[in-house]
Amino acid sequence: MSRGWANYSVGDFTLEASWDIEPGQVTALFGQSGAGKSTTLRIIAGLVQPMAGYIEIGSRVVFDGNGGVFVPAHRRRTGYLTQQFHLFPHLRVGANIAYGLADGRSAAGQARVQLLLRTLQLEGLEDRYPWELSGGQQQRVALARAMAPAPAMLLLDEPFNSLDAELRRVLRSELRTMVVQSGIPTMLVTHDREEALAMADWVQVIDEGRVISEGEPLDVLGQPGRGRVARLVGVENQFDLVIESHNPKDGTMICMGEGIRLEVPLDQEGASPEFGTAPRVPIESDAARINGDSLRRVTVGIRASDIILSSRDLQGSSARNRLQGVVSGVEAHPPGYTVSLDCGRTLQCHITGAAMAEMSIKPGQELWAVFKASSCFLIQD
Amino acid sequence: MGSSAGIVYLIFIGVPLVALLVSAVRQGDFLGSLSGDFALTALRLSVVTSAVSMVFVVLVGTPFAYLLARSRSTLLRVVDSLIELPIVLPPVVAGVAMLMAFGRQGVIGPALENAGIALPFTTAAVVFAQVFVAAPFYIRASRIGFQGVNTEYEDISQTLGVSPIRSFFRLTLPLAGPSILAGLGLAWARAFSEFGATMMFAGNLTGKTQTMPLAIMTAMEGSLGEALALSVLLLAGAVLVLVSLGMATRRRWTGHL
Numbered sequence: 001m002s003r004g005w006a007n008y009s010v011g012d013f014t015l016e017a018s019w020d021i022e023p024g025q026v027t028a029l030f031g032q033s034g035a036g037k038s039t040t041l042r043i044i045a046g047l048v049q050p051m052a053g054y055i056e057i058g059s060r061v062v063f064d065g066n067g068g069v070f071v072p073a074h075r076r077r078t079g080y081l082t083q084q085f086h087l088f089p090h091l092r093v094g095a096n097i098a099y100g101l102a103d104g105r106s107a108a109g110q111a112r113v114q115l116l117l118r119t120l121q122l123e124g125l126e127d128r129y130p131w132e133l134s135g136g137q138q139q140r141v142a143l144a145r146a147m148a149p150a151p152a153m154l155l156l157d158e159p160f161n162s163l164d165a166e167l168r169r170v171l172r173s174e175l176r177t178m179v180v181q182s183g184i185p186t187m188l189v190t191h192d193r194e195e196a197l198a199m200a201d202w203v204q205v206i207d208e209g210r211v212i213s214e215g216e217p218l219d220v221l222g223q224p225g226r227g228r229v230a231r232l233v234g235v236e237n238q239f240d241l242v243i244e245s246h247n248p249k250d251g252t253m254i255c256m257g258e259g260i261r262l263e264v265p266l267d268q269e270g271a272s273p274e275f276g277t278a279p280r281v282p283i284e285s286d287a288a289r290i291n292g293d294s295l296r297r298v299t300v301g302i303r304a305s306d307i308i309l310s311s312r313d314l315q316g317s318s319a320r321n322r323l324q325g326v327v328s329g330v331e332a333h334p335p336g337y338t339v340s341l342d343c344g345r346t347l348q349c350h351i352t353g354a355a356m357a358e359m360s361i362k363p364g365q366e367l368w369a370v371f372k373a374s375s376c377f378l379i380q381d
Numbered sequence: 382m383g384s385s386a387g388i389v390y391l392i393f394i395g396v397p398l399v400a401l402l403v404s405a406v407r408q409g410d411f412l413g414s415l416s417g418d419f420a421l422t423a424l425r426l427s428v429v430t431s432a433v434s435m436v437f438v439v440l441v442g443t444p445f446a447y448l449l450a451r452s453r454s455t456l457l458r459v460v461d462s463l464i465e466l467p468i469v470l471p472p473v474v475a476g477v478a479m480l481m482a483f484g485r486q487g488v489i490g491p492a493l494e495n496a497g498i499a500l501p502f503t504t505a506a507v508v509f510a511q512v513f514v515a516a517p518f519y520i521r522a523s524r525i526g527f528q529g530v531n532t533e534y535e536d537i538s539q540t541l542g543v544s545p546i547r548s549f550f551r552l553t554l555p556l557a558g559p560s561i562l563a564g565l566g567l568a569w570a571r572a573f574s575e576f577g578a579t580m581m582f583a584g585n586l587t588g589k590t591q592t593m594p595l596a597i598m599t600a601m602e603g604s605l606g607e608a609l610a611l612s613v614l615l616l617a618g619a620v621l622v623l624v625s626l627g628m629a630t631r632r633r634w635t636g637h638l
Binding site: 042045046047072073074075076077078079080082084086088089090099100102129130131145146148149151155 | 531533534536537538539540541542543544545548551552555556632633634637
């Protein structure tokens with residue numbers, strides 16, 4: 001287990017971090033660069049000293065601002081992976097992996113290196129120099145090097161950033177498997193939503209040094225209910241609409257605006273599940289909702305991957321929203337495509353390469369966008 | 382245009398060097414001149430004093446260069462820009478300055494004399510003069526070498542359980558090694574060829590302060606043959622330094638840092 005909190009500030013920037021990670025679990029820090037994610041990792045690793053805090057790694061206290069405890073980085077037993085791998089260029093692969101082993105040259109040390117080479121599919125590469133490896137191999141060596149001294153916690157700082165999309169997915173699942181099997185608590189820094197969804201058990205959205213939302217990955221990153229989180233996560237479709245009518249019986253309401261009409265969930269409490277930890281946004285009472293004007297305007301979000309494209313109207317389906325439109329653009333969005341559909345407003349829809357080929361989607365084509373009411377969510381500022 | 386300029390330059394540099402070799406051969410008895418007491422004594426003194434100088438330069442210069450490379454303090458920025466002053470300062474001025482410090486009429490010379498230490502015109506003064514003029518070459522090159530080693534490497538080394546001091550020896554020093562060796566080569570060459578400051582501060586005493594450059598100067602007044610032989614020896618030494626620098630500073634991983 002690994003948990004703690006830390007406050008740190010430099011200039012105008014203030015960081016307030018806290019975390020609690022179970023063995024074999026991955027917590028992702030999600031946010032833009034400069035949000036304080038990497039600094040949090042460096043604080044845990046002991047490379048940056050916080051102004052205040054308390055840090056436990058594997059139930060050992062490594063920092064206690066009140067108790068005057070500061071365990072230096074080289075005694076904290078963390079495995080730290082960076083975006084550029086930083087393999088030591090003067091050492092061959094085998095020596096890189098053995099670097100952190102106290103007995104790297106002994107039989108036991110060499111056996112450990114061999115085991116890691118096998119586990120990470122690096123056999124036969126131990127006498128290569130780092131620059132003689134592909135990017136994926138370099139990251140595997142960096143991971144093997146970090147794992148060799150049996151770290152009590154893994155700190156991953158955008159470890160897949162400099163790799164191509166396909167390799168990322170492969171390494172992601174390998175790393176995920178390794179974390180679960182080894183039972184090492186892991187903190188992952190990323191600004192890639194897909195990566196956080198694929199790897200994390202828990203997500204913290206960090207903005208300007210503060211956690212503005214946290215929870216299960218799908219709850220936090222799927223339908224982010226707050227404007228700031230939605231912007232950071234990158235909700236592809238956001239529409240400013242006006243509430244036309246409420247259907248409390250169905251738990252939905254109808255929203256209109258500039259050419260589109262959507263059936264969306266009622267704007268009640270619980271529309272955004274991460275409110276539990278983030279500061280609550282005041283929600284007006286029912287009376288205010290009926291009488292006042294303040295709530296008649298809403299922002300509705302729809303994820304591009306929640307929209308089904310169909311060449312004809314899907315009458316008789318359970319989906320509450322069916323919009324007809326004209327394809328205005330197609331863009332590659334690995335592994336699939338993003339289709340822009342002009343339905344009065346432009347809808348961004350993600351589809352797979354296979355779907356793209358089967359439907360032979362081209363600009364100018366007429367299509368229907370179909371999605372459930374529950375795929376729509378309200379974004380509050 | 383560039384190539385004709387280059388040819389002019391190469392002729393300019395090449396003619397004197399070739400002339401030196403030709404004259405030395407014409408004088409004959411090259412080995413005889415070198416194996417004389419006069420030449421051997423100067424050679425031995427130059428080798429010993431420059432070696433001792435380099436030990437000081439490395440022991441003090443290495444940690445200082447590392448500090449300069451890593452520190453962000455304004456004070457050290459200023460120090461950093463002044464570190465190369467001895468490179469541009471005329472060596473004779475350096476010699477005068479050292480006399481004014483450690484000489485009999487110097488600022489701290491009398492105090493040293495009271496303590497039984499007399500520096501000027503001793504072999505120690507030769508070392509002082511060499512360190513003074515040569516150290517900046519080493520410190521500058523080492524600092525650049527250390528700056529080329531990304532601190533992320535050192536961070537990772539520490540997270541792998543290796544203390545900062547051991548990280549320095551296992552990681553930073555090898556990675557900065559080519560630059561450091563280049564600096565050491567230049568500093569050594571500079572110390573070996575030191576003339577002006579040595580002349581001023583240490584004098585020209587055979588067997589005590591008369592290093593090779595001073596011996597050449599002295600020989601020029603008497604036996605040209607010896608002067609030529611010593612000059613050719615120094616020229617050969619310089620070429621050797623240049624070649625070994627090229628070899629010592631090339632690594633398989635050069636360019637991959």
